Amino acid sequence: MGKRKRSNSRKNSKRKKHKKNTKKTATTKKSNFVVIQPDSSELHKVFKQTVRPKSSFTDFLLKCRQILLVGEANFSFTLSLSRKVKEPQILYASCFETFTDLEAKYGDAKLNRKKLEENGAHVYHNVDACKLHENTKCWPTLIKFDGIVFNFPHVGGGSTEEAKEKNQTMVRNFLTSAEPLLSKKGSIFITLRDSVFYKSWNIPQIAKEVGLRFLDKVSFEQEEFLEYQAVRTHPAQREAPKIGNAVTYVMKKQRKKSKKEKK
Ligand SMILES: C[S@@+](CC[C@H](N)C(=O)[O-])C[C@H]1O[C@@H](n2cnc3c(N)ncnc32)[C@H](O)[C@@H]1O
Numbered sequence: 489m490g491k492r493k494r495s496n497s498r499k500n501s502k503r504k505k506h507k508k509n510t511k512k513t514a515t516t517k518k519s520n521f522v523v524i525q526p527d528s529s530e531l532h533k534v535f536k537q538t539v540r541p542k543s544s545f546t547d548f549l550l551k552c553r554q555i556l557l558v559g560e561a562n563f564s565f566t567l568s569l570s571r572k573v574k575e576p577q578i579l580y581a582s583c584f585e586t587f588t589d590l591e592a593k594y595g596d597a598k599l600n601r602k603k604l605e606e607n608g609a610h611v612y613h614n615v616d617a618c619k620l621h622e623n624t625k626c627w628p629t630l631i632k633f634d635g636i637v638f639n640f641p642h643v644g645g646g647s648t649e650e651a652k653e654k655n656q657t658m659v660r661n662f663l664t665s666a667e668p669l670l671s672k673k674g675s676i677f678i679t680l681r682d683s684v685f686y687k688s689w690n691i692p693q694i695a696k697e698v699g700l701r702f703l704d705k706v707s708f709e710q711e712e713f714l715e716y717q718a719v720r721t722h723p724a725q726r727e728a729p730k731i732g733n734a735v736t737y738v739m740k741k742q743r744k745k746s747k748k749e750k751k
Pocket of ligand 1: 558559560561562565583584585615616617618638639640641642643658717718719720721
């Protein structure tokens, strides 16, 4: 083949390629500019790949097969959640207080507990969220949870530096003891108000320290949980906390490195 023939056939194949690439695009000539407008269906595909809608706390919870809730106080959050999940039997709700203490502290706890048990959910008292791995007498030890929830953890007390440290220690111990109970793809959820004091607890940093992967911080949709009546840690005398500006921190187990990554 002569030189000219070869260069012509190269030019032709380049032209074909260019034609193929711009097949689904329209061109608009504006003065000296040529604006290439990709086909809208193509744009949609790109958009779908790059801008995934963020999962909400409810989305996360509704994907779980078994959910453990700790520090539930009056059980009103679990009760709300039991209306949403297909089978309330997947809920294992627990509170820190003994049965007698709980009734004395939170007036609505007894009724909420009764409703939950009627729905088929499991309810436990006297469960320390920092010693979950020792709680072998409650739920069957073989259960691995897809979701472990602690809403508004608080040891009580004010917003001092000392209180902050006590709460950070409690959260650290909770995360450490919850991790072995998680399923492979399970998540731990901690909800807190998004205020300066609670942000200063630095949940992502604590998660990192205990070997968990901090995934995201999503807004807590109060309107999704109509029966939920958040309470303060007893014996706080102030009115119920405002939870309008709350967020939920989502943490996961560390991914195991593949052989390739280890090299
Ligand atoms: C601010 S209240 C929130 C109660 C409830 N989760 C809610 O959303 O309304 C904090 C709760 O954390 C509980 N708590 C504190 N330390 C705990 C621990 N080590 N294990 C389990 N619960 C604990 C307290 O008993 C109290 O009920």
